[in-house]
Amino acid sequence: MKRTFLGFFKKSFASLDSFEENNTLILFGLPFERVKANKRGSRKAPNALRKKSLEFSAVSTTFNIFQSRINYFDIGDYHPIREKEKLQEIWNVALKKNTKILVLGGDHSITYDTLSKAPWDEKTALIWFDAHADLSDEYPSGIFQSHGTVFANLKDKHKLKKDQMLFIGGHAYTQTIGEYKKIQDETEIIHIPAQSVHSNKNETLKIVTDFVSRFDRIYVSIDSDAFDQAYVPTHATMEPFGLTPQQVIEILEIVLPKTSYVDIVEFRHTFFNKTALNFGVGLIFKILEIWEK
Numbered sequence: 001m002k003r004t005f006l007g008f009f010k011k012s013f014a015s016l017d018s019f020e021e022n023n024t025l026i027l028f029g030l031p032f033e034r035v036k037a038n039k040r041g042s043r044k045a046p047n048a049l050r051k052k053s054l055e056f057s058a059v060s061t062t063f064n065i066f067q068s069r070i071n072y073f074d075i076g077d078y079h080p081i082r083e084k085e086k087l088q089e090i091w092n093v094a095l096k097k098n099t100k101i102l103v104l105g106g107d108h109s110i111t112y113d114t115l116s117k118a119p120w121d122e123k124t125a126l127i128w129f130d131a132h133a134d135l136s137d138e139y140p141s142g143i144f145q146s147h148g149t150v151f152a153n154l155k156d157k158h159k160l161k162k163d164q165m166l167f168i169g170g171h172a173y174t175q176t177i178g179e180y181k182k183i184q185d186e187t188e189i190i191h192i193p194a195q196s197v198h199s200n201k202n203e204t205l206k207i208v209t210d211f212v213s214r215f216d217r218i219y220v221s222i223d224s225d226a227f228d229q230a231y232v233p234t235h236a237t238m239e240p241f242g243l244t245p246q247q248v249i250e251i252l253e254i255v256l257p258k259t260s261y262v263d264i265v266e267f268r269h270t271f272f273n274k275t276a277l278n279f280g281v282g283l284i285f286k287i288l289e290i291w292e293k
């Protein structure tokens with residue numbers, strides 16, 4: 001039997017449609033790596049994070065998962081291609097019952113698998129935290145669907161406008177030229193680089209607040225490499241000068257009240273270094289705490 005994330009009850013996919021509870025959050029894993037041009041291992045994160053969570057108490061001075069008004073359900077892991085109808089069904093149920101979704105990746109390509117099936121309109125927006133924009137048209141060369149193309153693909157699929165897409169924390173030295181140009185010109189998305197977050201917190205929080213105020217529904221995707229390598233030392237692609245946890249949490253406090261979907265991707269760890277898992281579990285509890293408020 002698969003371990004369940006601490007504080008979550010195990011639920012089967014078959015029982016999804018019959019649950020009556022309001023105020024529900026569904027967690028599931030997509031342990032999948034589509035194309036890897038760099039170090040592998042993020043597919044192990046869903047179960048490794050579940051297992052690591054059991055070492056926590058899930059109780060802090062400000063949050064106690066066991067006294068939450070939200071019902072937390074873990075519906076297990078899915079294959080994003082072979083079980084794509086199930087992903088669609090999860091969205092259908094979530095929409096009907098006003099349920100929040102928390103997804104554990106996998107590499108960043110899984111964000112396309114989930115959000116390509118999500119409901120979108122002009123009052124829906126996307127915010128992603130990442131070292132890289134993931135806006136390549138092809139990455140690696142000749143591959144049109146990967147962790148490096150996810151937001152170009154979503155923009156294309158849902159015909160998203162520039163002002164529906166906010167990218168926070170870019171600081172990569174490994175960006176492809178095409179995607180670098182898209183960020184630099186800011187023709188396709190809005191971007192707050194990591195350096196701007198570091199040097200001007202008030203301006204950053206104001207841009208985020210204004211962005212959020214224009215929408216009814218926001219989807220959030222968090223790539224581990226948005227955070228500095230000091231916090232997650234086993235990134236698949238190491239990029240120094242990333243965001244701090246405090247910076248991301250202050251932004252999430254503004255964003256999450258309107259957010260119905262969060263995914264956490266690329267939480268790669270190694271046999272010798274499991275810091276990424278501790279950090280990932282802590283981040284998940286923080287997200288639950290902000291969502292509870």
Ligand SMILES: [Mn+2]
Nearest residue numbers: 108130134223
């Ligand atoms: Mn990414």
